[in-house]
Amino acid sequence: MSDICDDDNPQLSKETKAILEQFLAEKRVREEEMQLLSNSSSIPSTFFEEDWQLSQFWYNEETIDTLIRGALNVTNPTDKIALISCPTLYSKLKSNCGDREINIFEYDQRFKVYGQDFIPYDYKYPLQLPRNISSNYDLVIADPPFLSEECLTKISVTIKHLSKRHIIICTGAVMEDFIKRLMDVKKCDFQPSHRNNLANEFYCYSNFDFDKVIK
Structure with missing residues (x-):
């Protein structure tokens, strides 16, 4: 069995990682807001983004x-x-x-x-x-x-x-x-x-x- 070189697993740059982490964080926040809204009897003032x-x-x-x-x-x-x-x-x-x-x-x-x-x-x-x-x-x-x-x-x-x-x-x-x-x-x-x-x-x-x- 041949050794697997680290080069075979491409690494994300720090900038790309930061962008990805920010995207995932915003996605989690939005999902939490959607869940709160669907489970709540009151309607929060949060509005959706324009599409x-x-x-x-x-x-x-x-x-x-x-x-x-x-x-x-x-x-x-x-x-x-x-x-x-x-x-x-x-x-x-x-x-x-x-x-x-x-x-x-x-x-x-x-x-x-x-x-x-x-x-x-x-x-x-x-x-x-x-x-x-x-x-x-x-x-x-x-x-x-x-x-x-x-x-x-x-x-x-x-x-x-x-x-x-x-x-x-x-x-x-x-x-x-x-x-x-x-x-x-x-x-x-x-x-x-x-x-x-x-x-x-x-x-x-x-x-x-x-x-x-x-x-």
Whole structure:
């Protein structure tokens, strides 16, 4: 049997080891946070990282607070609220919603940690949804992930299917004419903003006087 030379087992450089150790440490922290979240009855304020591959851009705190204030003011304590492709709102809304039922319709499987509140959703299949939820939600808040007529058209099908009463849609200003033709909504004075300033200007649209309920 021949001896095995140390050269046959390549060694990582100190720099590579440091990068690897940092990556593994961050991975452990994230896994611990996910485990805590899935096992906890309370919702911590930790938010997930944006995934730009999925066209995710999180709202800033002022926008989150304004949308939640509007949502709570326009619904009753036992109403149901649907969030379509806007997971940034979930954590704080859930913490303040009282007995309201919140469902998050989301493509990103990371949000499965929200348990029964999470409903897997792919806008490309707008009616591939659980049975018996047609006209089930007193408020639907949607933020289509892509600024395209195809995406907005398909999400509008989902919105109309789920909605019983109130609708809020946040999307790019470039979609204004199209969304007004597509749905019975008006542009609000309130403008949503994001943590990382986006080049695209965003508007908020609703089928009720959203500006009034947030005052």
